[in-house]
Amino acid sequence: MHAKITQMLFSVIDELNQLRPTDDHLEKNLETPLAGDYGRLDSAGLINLIAVTEQKAAVELGRPILLTDDRTLSQVNLVFRTLGALADYIHLRLNEKNDG
Amino acid sequence: MENRDAMEIKTFTVAELKTALESENFWLTKSLPITKHRALSYSRNPRADEDDTVLLVAYQDNRVIGYLGILPDKIFINDVGYKLGWLTSWWVDPSCTTAGAGAILLFKALNAYDQYIGVSGGSREARKALNASQRFMALKPLQGLDIRLRLNVAGNISRRHPALKIFRVLFKILDAMTDEVVNLRGFIWQRRNSQCQRLTFEYIAAIDEETDRFIQQHHRHDLTRKEKSDFSWIMNNPWILSAPLKDSASKRYYFSSRADRFCYLGVKVFEHHNEMIGFFLLKVRDDRMSVMYCYFGSRHAASITAAAFLHALAMDVSILSLYDEQMAASFSELDCPCWSARKNSRGFSLSKAFADIPLANCRLQGGDGDLAFY
Numbered sequence: 001m002h003a004k005i006t007q008m009l010f011s012v013i014d015e016l017n018q019l020r021p022t023d024d025h026l027e028k029n030l031e032t033p034l035a036g037d038y039g040r041l042d043s044a045g046l047i048n049l050i051a052v053t054e055q056k057a058a059v060e061l062g063r064p065i066l067l068t069d070d071r072t073l074s075q076v077n078l079v080f081r082t083l084g085a086l087a088d089y090i091h092l093r094l095n096e097k098n099d100g
Numbered sequence: 101m102e103n104r105d106a107m108e109i110k111t112f113t114v115a116e117l118k119t120a121l122e123s124e125n126f127w128l129t130k131s132l133p134i135t136k137h138r139a140l141s142y143s144r145n146p147r148a149d150e151d152d153t154v155l156l157v158a159y160q161d162n163r164v165i166g167y168l169g170i171l172p173d174k175i176f177i178n179d180v181g182y183k184l185g186w187l188t189s190w191w192v193d194p195s196c197t198t199a200g201a202g203a204i205l206l207f208k209a210l211n212a213y214d215q216y217i218g219v220s221g222g223s224r225e226a227r228k229a230l231n232a233s234q235r236f237m238a239l240k241p242l243q244g245l246d247i248r249l250r251l252n253v254a255g256n257i258s259r260r261h262p263a264l265k266i267f268r269v270l271f272k273i274l275d276a277m278t279d280e281v282v283n284l285r286g287f288i289w290q291r292r293n294s295q296c297q298r299l300t301f302e303y304i305a306a307i308d309e310e311t312d313r314f315i316q317q318h319h320r321h322d323l324t325r326k327e328k329s330d331f332s333w334i335m336n337n338p339w340i341l342s343a344p345l346k347d348s349a350s351k352r353y354y355f356s357s358r359a360d361r362f363c364y365l366g367v368k369v370f371e372h373h374n375e376m377i378g379f380f381l382l383k384v385r386d387d388r389m390s391v392m393y394c395y396f397g398s399r400h401a402a403s404i405t406a407a408a409f410l411h412a413l414a415m416d417v418s419i420l421s422l423y424d425e426q427m428a429a430s431f432s433e434l435d436c437p438c439w440s441a442r443k444n445s446r447g448f449s450l451s452k453a454f455a456d457i458p459l460a461n462c463r464l465q466g467g468d469g470d471l472a473f474y
Contacts, residue, residue, distance in 0.1 A: 035200040043192055043202025044225065048232035050203060055234070068207035076200040077107065 001094065005087045006030065008060040012052045013083070016045065030084030036077045046080060053086070063094055107165065109204055111212070112155040118143045131193065132353045133157040133167035138189075141337035146329040148172040153185070153212040158192075158201040166192040166201035170209050173218070175323045177457050184216040184450075185209065190226055191354045202229060210235060215453040220466075221446060230449065237452055239459060241445040244423035245431055247409075248439045251278050252387055252418040279416075285437035286413045293434070295406045300374070304366040307331045311368055311379050318395040323462045326393060331381065334392075335364045340385065359385050364392075369407045371400070378404040382411060387418040393465045394424050401426040402433060409436050423465070 010028040017025045026032055026040055033039050035046050050067045057065045066072070072079055072089075079089045112120060120126040121139050134142070134155055142154045149172070158166035170185035187209060192202040206229065210217050219230060230236050254271035257264050264271075290296045304311060307328040319325050326334075343358040350357040362385050369378040378396030382389055389412050396404045405427045412420035422428050423446055431441060448464050 035198055035203075037198070039198030039200070041200075042197040043200075043206075044229040044232045046198075046200050046203040047206060047229050050207075051232060051234040068211070070208075070211060073109075073204050073207055073211075076204055080200060 002087065002091050004061060005090050005094075008056050009053065009083055009087055009090075011060065012049065012056055015052050015056075016048060019048070020045075028083075030082065030087065032083045034082060034086065035080040039080075041080075046076075049080070053090075057090065061094070063097070065090055065093055107158055107160045107199055107201060107204075109201075109208060110157045110159065111153050111208070112157070113151050114143055114145070114148050114154055115150040117154055129162070129164045130352065131164040132349060133164050134169065134189070135339075135349050135353050135357045137337075137341055138169075138339045138357065141333075141339055142169070142171070144333060144337050145172060146333050147174055153209070156205050156208055156212075158199075158205060160196065160199065164193075165196040165199060166205055168205040168209055170212065170217075172213075173324055175218070176325045177323070177459065177462060182216060182454070182457070183213070184218050184454075185213040186218045186220060187222075189355050190222070206230075206233060210451065215451050217451040217453075219449040220464075227447075235451050236449040237455060239448045239450060239464065241447045242423045242464065243425055243428060244421060244444050244446070245428045245441050246444045247412070247420040247422070247431065247436070247441045248418060249412055249420060249437075250282055250387070250416070250418040251275060251439060253278075255387060255418070282413075282437065289435070289437050290410070293406065295403050295434070296410060298371050299403060299407050299410070300370045301407065302368040302370070304368060305335060307366065310376060311366070314368075314376055314379055315395050318397065321461055321463045323459075323464045324466070326465075331366065331393075334381070335366065338362060338364065361386050365411075367407065367411065369396075369400075369404060371403055378407070380404065380408060382408070384415060384417060387416075388421060389415060389417040389419070390421040391424065391427065394427065398426060402430040405430040406434055406436075409434070 013026050013028050013032075020026070034041050034049065041049060054065060054067055057063060078085065080086055117139050121136065121143065127136070142148070148154060152172040154170050154172065156168045156170070157164060167189065168187060169189040171188050172183065172185050174181045174183055190202070190205065215235070219236060222230070252275060254268055254275050257271055258268065307315070312328045315326070340356055340362045341358050342360070342362040344360065346358065365382045365384065367380050367382060368376060369380070371377045377400040378394065380394040381392045383392045391408050394404060405422070408422065408427065409420065421444065422431065450459070
């Protein structure tokens with residue numbers, strides 16, 4: 001499942017990069033910083049990332065995930081620190097759903 | 101890189117904002133998340149409940165790094181009322197753009213109102229962020245007119261080309277001369293225009309019974325259906341104060357909190373034998389007058405437009421802004437003296453929670469700039 005999530009996030013990055021100048025493209029790498037002190041996304045960029053990720057998760061993983069609930073919003077700088085951290089978080093949330 | 105504390109988002113309900121108004125600490129931050137008179141206005145909003153969220157503030161290292169105001173309101177569609185919040189004064193410290201504050205504030209606002217949120221106007225950055233969220237749908241924009249009555253060369257040059265301020269005296273002389281031309285053309289227009297001769301006015305600082313009845317007869321298609329208490333609140337609790345100089349608060353608050361001249365004026369319009377044919381609420385801010393809300397029957401559109409134009413002439417404003425399609429259409433028929441009349445539009449968006457609700461034939465009034473609703 002983790003590999004599928006990573007692929008889904010890479011396709012999110014592809015979509016985000018279409019709106020960014022070529023010299024500011026985000027790398028498809030789990031270490032790519034998103035939000036926080038070293039983050040690459042401004043407010044609009046992070047909002048876009050969240051919206052596109054929710055959309056693609058539903059289509060590519062076949063599982064809806066909400067990244068705008070209070071639990072996620074209370075730890076934005078952890079969840080969106082890097083692409084890898086986001087992948088881990090999505091994995092965690094989907095597993096919780098399975099367990100529930 | 102220095103160690104930073106985690107960002108903290110504080111939510112203020114109406115009740116909590118009232119407490120904050122009395123607190124000294126709340127007003128000590130370098131950037132203010134709200135001004136006192138705006139906070140007072142929020143706390144007196146007749147459409148807000150005590151537990152409604154009205155302000156979200158992002159703090160980091162005891163600094164305000166972002167905030168978002170929300171104005172609780174109600175919209176009516178097919179006589180069914182829906183509670184929503186209008187986003188207003190959304191700001192993020194430019195040095196903290198990657199902290200995620202803007203995103204958190206937006207999504208927390210949506211959550212606080214069960215995803216029922218409206219937006220009016222806003223900066224290019226704010227609109228970009230709202231579009232990116234995919235949570236909003238644009239309504240048909242209000243189409244109106246910006247009518248330039250006076251050139252105000254001195255004011256415009258000072259704003260756009262500060263270096264030319266040294267010629268200010270010359271520009272003022274030019275303005276005085278062109279203003280005389282405007283006054284003369286206005287005088288002739290009033291004498292020739294039979295509509296103007298028939299009109300009489302009554303000014304009100306609060307909505308009286310007659311006006312209340314009139315508004316109720318003419319607000320059926322209004323999305324927000326403003327009532328007596330709403331207008332009294334708007335007129336008596338402005339977010340912008342008329343003041344000659346910037347005070348300390350206005351230097352620490354990103355959005356406008358003062359203007360050299362600012363007022364609301366309620367105008368009842370009568371024709372013939374004291375028959376009330378319309379009501380409009382004017383907003384005058386420096387050299388611009390806007391018709392914020394207007395109520396009239398279609399057959400009186402030209403008279404109401406003439407009435408608004410007469411007020412713009414009398415109050416010496418440079419620009420009259422109309423956001424009502426009937427008034428904008430009537431303007432060309434009136435042959436009013438002006439330097440130019442340019443089309444303008446004002447955009448509104450509602451969150452997709454309203455997607456299944458039929459919004460066609462609904463009319464929105466009010467709303468401008470800085471994501472503020474009025």
